[in-house]
Amino acid sequence: MNQFPQDGNSVSGPLGWAAALALALLICLAWLGVDLQRDLAQKRLLLLPMIGALDNCLLSRGPTSNVETCGGDTDSAAGLIEGTLNSLGPRRSADGIYEVGYTLNVPLLRLFTLSADGRWVIDEAAAKRVANTIRRSERPMVLYMFSTHFSVGGALEKQLGADPRNLAYGPTGQPMDKGRYYHLDIYPWSVVDHSNSLTRMRETAINAVLEQVCQLPLRDRKKVHGVTVLGELHHLFPDFESGMGVSTSYQVSDYSDQSIQGFRQFLRARFVNVRALNEALGGDYRSFDEVVPPAKDIRTQRLSRYQDHIDSYATGVLPISGWAHEVNGPSAKAPWIHIFVNGLPVAKVPANLARQDVFTAVPSVGSADVGWRYDLNYSALAKGMHRIDIALEPADGGPMQYLAGRWVGVMGRDQAPPRLAPQSPLPPMSAKRSGTSFWLDAPSDQLSLYYNPLVPHWHEYRQRQVTDYLKHFASLVRHSCLGSGSVYTHQIVPFANPGWDASRFAIDDSLGDSTGMQLGISLYGRATYGPEMIDWLRSRRSKVAGVGAHGGSRAYGVTEFHPLKGMSARELNQVLMRHHAEGAQFISFFMEPRVKGKLFEPGINLFSFDPQNVAYGSDSLYEAMANILRAKSHDEPSRAVATGSAATP
Structure with missing residues (x-):
């Protein structure tokens, strides 16, 4: 009808x-x-590149600066900034969506000079050049006052590094050694002590910059669209460059006396009395003063208590990870990885996570997006030997292929030989196809697993140390003339790399709302364009909605951005628009300094968008960004850029 x-x-x-x-x-x-x-369109997305070599203009000594290097400016970096950004394109994009400004990166520990009487004092001229830069450039900007574990050089840094109070302590109770990351020195700065000389120097430098900026007219201060403090902040560990993965060889920080005492206080507040503590941990402590943070490996070291044990798996979670690629698979879809425990299915995950290391070693896979990972809660399994089997479901829907298997032992505290857990037959599946490449990174075969219920509390406390240190410095900005504006973190997101052990960094709490700061995150590879990061942002908002300083605000900043592959203007625009729609206020990426279109300093940051940088498609990204700024409209991307849920690869 x-x-x-x-x-x-x-x-x-x-x-x-x-x-x-x-x-x-x-x-x-x-x-x-x-x-x-x-x-x-009404609220433009700010593109705020972080330009290299601004130090030459901000920190130069003597009556005049290098006029040619600084774009004709003698007491600010504004000339160099304008010359560099003008080479990229117009200040506002032709379609009105984007506006180009800059991130003014100020190295805090290089703002000091040695006085005649041997004291480290602020170089007032250098601090004033920071304010002059804001005044002389009409562009929007973010003020990035940074002091990370990456070395910036200079005598002050060496002096601070020689003071044990400024350093993180390892499991042996001694200060950690200086490390290396690519060509840079790494200082294991402490995030525990808020009164050491490192913290005081950072405070002095931040206050000096804020004092100069706050003397600017309101018109100039309004150009500051946000402030980021310190930069990447997390706990350190030995062998930083290659020691980020899961392992039984596990050393983290901080085991200083101050940190140990703080952990005991943390436990007192949580459990109130020792009886409750012992019930939760299966311990026999007589007082909280007997608790020491877990620091030993039960396999190789003698323990005073079972609770002394720690490794990448002691939280009760077993990362199962690897990579897979189909030569003839559909380019727009990823295969599924099926995980079985004792013959029974427990999970199915897409093989589409970023593995830049795989792409570098095996370029024939065609993309870095071949990784996968599943975190198994083994603490819920019975003691015994358990079988883990991995199978691949082809992207084209063909029959399941068997890839690999591993045995793991869920151990008791007595370390008795584990018995075989009951097994079920696997479902029918074929052998691996000749066109399928894969590798199972973790777990290793015959891995023994020891769950220590004290370890999750230790990691949570370590995360709070990071958060509290950030809050300490954010408060300096909050009490200044810029306090009513946005103060951002500048954090990495370890969980975006399936091969990393995020517990080593202890950064998760600072990515939530507990800092009282706006979220600022550095995104590389698939984290810039894949749906997983968008899903995480939405999940984060739902968790903190109505709670904390900004009540689950959608607003966030991308403090570093690089897809680690070339993109067309249509593809890059789609990625930028997705972040804009999700609440990004600004996106920052590295650029090389240019004067009249020409590089003036040898050596290029591997991650700089630059026409002369072929690393990771950076020349293509520079061209794409320039085309976006000049184009009046953008066609649909030539291939789909993920915008939906990560549930579909």
Whole structure:
């Protein structure tokens, strides 16, 4: 029966009403889409490159600067900034969506000079050049006052590094040694002590910069769209360059006396009395003062208590990870990895996570997006030997292929030989196809697993140390003339790399709302364009909604950005627009300094967008960004850029 009257003036029947409601909903959604595009256009996405070698203009000594290097400016970096950004394109994109400014990176520990009486004092001229840069450039900017574990050189840094109070302590109770990351020195700075000389120097430098900026007219201060403090902040560990993965060889920080005492206080607040502590941990402590943070490997070291044990698996979670690639698989889809425990299915994950190391070693895979990972809660398994089997479901829907198997032992505290757990037969599957490449990184075969219930508490405390240190410095900005604006973190996201052990960094808490700061994150590879990061951002908002300083705000900043592969203007624009729609206020990426279009300093940052940098498609990204700024409109991308849920690879 036709539910619509012939005259079209009314609707009768339940189906007619449903159709009318559906039509009304479509009209509303259409208007919402128009409103979203209008909102995005009205509030431009700020593109704020971090330009190299600004130190030459900010920190130069003597009466004059290198005028040619600094773009004709003698007491600011504004000339160099303008010369570099003008080479990229117009200040505002032709379509009105983007505005190009800059991130003013100020190295805090290089703002000091040695006085005649041997004291380290602020170089007032250098601090004033920071403010002059903001005043002389008409562009929007983010003020990045950084002091990370990466060395910036100089006598002050060496002096601070020689003071044990400034350093993180390893499991042996001694200060950790200086390390290396690629060509840079790494200082294992402490995040525990808020009163050491390192912290005081950082405070002095931040206050000096803020004092100069706050003397600017309100018109100039309004150019500051955000402040980031310190930069990448987390706990350190030995062999930083190659020791980020899961392993039984596990050393983290901080085991200083101050940190140990703080951990005991943390446990007192959580458990109130020793009886509750012992019930939770299966311990026999007589007082909280007997608790020491876990620091030993039960396999190779003698323990005073079982609770002394720690490794990458002691939290009760076993990362199962690897990579897989199909030579003839559909380019737009990833295969699924099926995980079985004792013959029973427990998980199915897509093989589409970023593995830049695999792509570098095996370029024939064609992309870094071949990784996969599943975290198994083994603490829920019975003691015994358990079988883990891995199979691949092809992207084209063909028969499942068997890839590999491992045995792991869930051990008791007595370390008795584990018995075989009951096994079930695997479902029918074929052998691996000749066109399938894979590797199972973890776990190793015959791995023994020891769950220590004290370890999750230790890691949570370590995370709070990072958060508290960030909050300490954010408060300096909050009490300044810039305090009513946005103060951002500048954090990495270890979980975006399936091969990393995030517990080593102890960074998760600072990615939530507990810092009272806006989220600022550095994204590389698939984290820039894949759906997993978008899903995480949405999940984070739902968890902190209505709680904390900014109540689950959608606003965030991308403090470093590089897809680690070349993109067309259409593809890059789609990625930028997705972040804009999700709440990104700015996106920062590295650029090389240019004067009249020419590089003036030898040596290029591997991650700089630059026409002369072929690393990771950086020349292509520079060209794409320039085309985005000059184009009046952008066609649909030539290949899909993920915008939906990570549930579909």
